[in-house]
Amino acid sequence: MxxxxxxxxxxxxxxxxxxCDFCGCCVGVCPEDAIELKEAEISIIxxxxxxxxxxxxxxxxxxxxxxxDGVTVK
Amino acid sequence: MKSNYDVIVVGAGPAGSMAARFAAEQGVSVLMLxxxxxxxxxxxxxxxxxxxxxxxxxxxxxxxxKAHINKFSFIAPDETEVILQFDSRxxxxxxxxxxxxxxxxxxxxxxxxxxxTRAYVNGLLFNDGKVSxxxxxxxxxxxxxxxxxxxxxxxxxxxxxxxxxxxxxxDFRDMECCTQITAANISVEPDTLYFYFGADVAxxxxxxxxxxGNNLANIGLGVSGKVGKTKSAQSYLNSFMDKYYPDAxxxxxxxxxxxxxxxxxxxxxxxxxxxxxxxRQVNPLSGGGIASGMIGGSIAGRIAGEAVKMNKPDHIxxxxxxxxxxxxxxxxxxxxxxxxxxxxxxxxxxxxxxSVNKIPYExxxxxxxxxxxxxxxxxxxxxxxxxxxx
Numbered sequence: 001m002x003x004x005x006x007x008x009x010x011x012x013x014x015x016x017x018x019x020c021d022f023c024g025c026c027v028g029v030c031p032e033d034a035i036e037l038k039e040a041e042i043s044i045i046x047x048x049x050x051x052x053x054x055x056x057x058x059x060x061x062x063x064x065x066x067x068x069d070g071v072t073v074k
Numbered sequence: 075m076k077s078n079y080d081v082i083v084v085g086a087g088p089a090g091s092m093a094a095r096f097a098a099e100q101g102v103s104v105l106m107l108x109x110x111x112x113x114x115x116x117x118x119x120x121x122x123x124x125x126x127x128x129x130x131x132x133x134x135x136x137x138x139x140k141a142h143i144n145k146f147s148f149i150a151p152d153e154t155e156v157i158l159q160f161d162s163r164x165x166x167x168x169x170x171x172x173x174x175x176x177x178x179x180x181x182x183x184x185x186x187x188x189x190x191t192r193a194y195v196n197g198l199l200f201n202d203g204k205v206s207x208x209x210x211x212x213x214x215x216x217x218x219x220x221x222x223x224x225x226x227x228x229x230x231x232x233x234x235x236x237x238x239x240x241x242x243x244x245d246f247r248d249m250e251c252c253t254q255i256t257a258a259n260i261s262v263e264p265d266t267l268y269f270y271f272g273a274d275v276a277x278x279x280x281x282x283x284x285x286x287g288n289n290l291a292n293i294g295l296g297v298s299g300k301v302g303k304t305k306s307a308q309s310y311l312n313s314f315m316d317k318y319y320p321d322a323x324x325x326x327x328x329x330x331x332x333x334x335x336x337x338x339x340x341x342x343x344x345x346x347x348x349x350x351x352x353x354r355q356v357n358p359l360s361g362g363g364i365a366s367g368m369i370g371g372s373i374a375g376r377i378a379g380e381a382v383k384m385n386k387p388d389h390i391x392x393x394x395x396x397x398x399x400x401x402x403x404x405x406x407x408x409x410x411x412x413x414x415x416x417x418x419x420x421x422x423x424x425x426x427x428x429s430v431n432k433i434p435y436e437x438x439x440x441x442x443x444x445x446x447x448x449x450x451x452x453x454x455x456x457x458x459x460x461x462x463x464x
Contacts, residue, residue: 005096027247027332029299037231038194038211039110054186058299060251060307060329 001072006049007032010070013049013056015042019063024053024063075188078220079105080382081375082208083187083227084195084234086113088444089350089367090227091095093130096375097225098185102382105219106182107193107210114175118330119364120254121292122267124285125165128363130182131372138173140286144265146440150427151272151420160439167265167291168284178368185347198224198237198346204387205345223378224346227371230331232352240344244354245298248335250361250402253307254294257315257322261289272421275314277301278416279361290325296332296361298416318463332361336409337402342393352424358368359408359415366401373397415447431434 004011008071015026015035022045027035035055056064083094086108097123098104110116124144143166146158160166183189190363192212199207199218207220230249232242262268262285270281281295294316296308307329315322333354341353348353350367357366373396381389394402418426430438431447 003240019328021116023252023329023331024229024231025249025251025299025329027233028244029249031243033236033243036196037172039192045414048163050155054299056253057303058246058249059302060253062306063078067179 003070004046004073006046008050008052012067012070013053014051014065014067014071015044016063016065017042019061021061021063023060023073024046025058025060030056035051037068044054075105075190076086076103078207080221081105081223081225081378082107082219082221083225083229085109085229085350086179086189086191087175087229087350087367088364089352089355090180090225092371093173093225093227093349093375093378094187094366095178095182095185096372097379098182098187098375100345100376100379100383101186102379104182104187105221106179106187106189107195107208108189108191111177111192112172113189113191115217116328117171117326118252118254118328119171120282120284120294120361121169122282123167123169123364124361125133125167127368128167130365131368132169132178135177138170139167140178140290140426141264141284143168143267145263145267146265147266147268148427148443149268149270151274152424152427153425154424154431154440156427156430156443157158157435158443159435160442161439168172168267168286168432170286176328177180184383194232196236203205203344205343208234208449216315222345222382222387224354225371225374226348227350227379229351232331232333232348232354235338235346235348235352238337238341238346240348241341242338242348242352242354242381244333246337249299250296250332250334250456251299251302251307252294252330253295253311253313254288254292254328254330255311255324256326257291257319257324258291259289259322260285260291261263261321262291271418272420273323276310281310291421296334299417332356332363334358334361334412336406337397340394341397342391344387344391347378347393348391349374353397355397355405357408357413358460366405366460369401369455370397373400
């Protein structure tokens with residue numbers, strides 16, 4: 001399995017797009033502008049993410065997970 | 075579509091539409107870009123507003139008013155209910171936001187604004203360090219369009235301002251993370267807004283039930299991102315519904331975010347101004363952002379129109395002061411009061427509710443409730459005094 005890489009090492013933040021409501025809370029709290037949000041598409045910009053987890057805490061519906069083992073390329 | 079405009083507005087919510095309208099009314103060319111397919115949808119909001127807040131900008135219209143409100147009900151953690159009747163001159167509405175936003179955009183169009191939906195702005199153009207237009211994706215193609223002034227009304231995400239070098243990201247503790255449903259068969263008073271407080275229902279925030287006629291209700295809550303670290307807004311909503319309305323059919327269900335803080339330090343830069351949630355113009359105490367967003371949008375639109383007409387680009391930098399004088403300074407105080415109230419313990423909420431209920435119903439006013447709350451937290455008095463001094 002190939003891992004994805006954040007600015008600070010292995011990427012550990014994962015957004016589960018199938019469960020997302022695209023509300024923008026995570027984008028608003030992201031200090032690195034590391035989340036891209038269109039009408040119904042969302043993704044992390046890996047090279048900007050610092051794994052700070054603020055997006056995980058602010059998601060109202062538990063769509064963003066902190067994965068200690070890292071996120072793998074699908 | 076032209077290849078350049080005097081003003082481009084990014085986002086077609088209430089703040090964006092008012093910015094577009096007030097700019098267009100001065101005869102300058104305006105284009106408003108919206109990333110979603112529909113203006114006004116999806117709705118991520120409790121939909122309550124005062125009649126006064128609406129009528130500063132648009133005549134009331136029963137097509138988008140779902141309930142006329144003249145009472146508040148505050149429910150303490152021990153379920154003590156405090157009912158407050160408004161002064162007869164005051165009235166509130168619960169809106170059908172998708173129709174309301176649509177109508178606001180129509181008034182912007184009537185003033186001369188061009189509107190394009192499904193247009194996703196993903197970058198800014200610069201000329202000599204000054205914002206000079208936007209990049210946007212439309213039907214899979216990347217486009218560029220020039221503008222003398224860009225008005226960023228891109229909501230809680232507030233990315234457009236960042237690209238211009240403004241610090242727009244919000245501390246996660248100040249983000250009120252919300253989930254909201256529209257449910258049927260909720261038999262509450264059709265003229266009352268219900269607010270529930272307490273550590274079990276919505277710590278550092280509140281839970282709301284706002285009637286929308288025919289026993290439909292907008293139900294939801296917001297909790298700080300700090301709370302979300304241990305329990306999400308969705309879990310609180312599920313617990314509440316299981317307890318009070320286990321069988322209520324749910325017609326819509328959506329997440330949202332309210333940037334519940336003071337306005338950003340800077341909401342203008344050369345070639346760009348920020349309005350609405352993107353500028354953090356929400357009332358931090360109530361979390362209400364429709365009226366304040368429309369006010370921010372109207373000020374920005376007017377100033378942008380003037381700047382173009384006078385050919386004085388730097389005129390837009392006067393927007394910060396204009397906003398702060400109208401509402402920004404007031405929000406600073408509201409934010410401090412919020413800090414006091416949101417830290418009340420359940421016992422304190424219960425005690426205040428019981429004290430207020432000793433005031434005869436006909437003499438109970440929001441002011442008296444507030445005074446009673448203050449007696450329990452005297453340090454807040456200084457902040458409240460300041461509200462009246464500004």
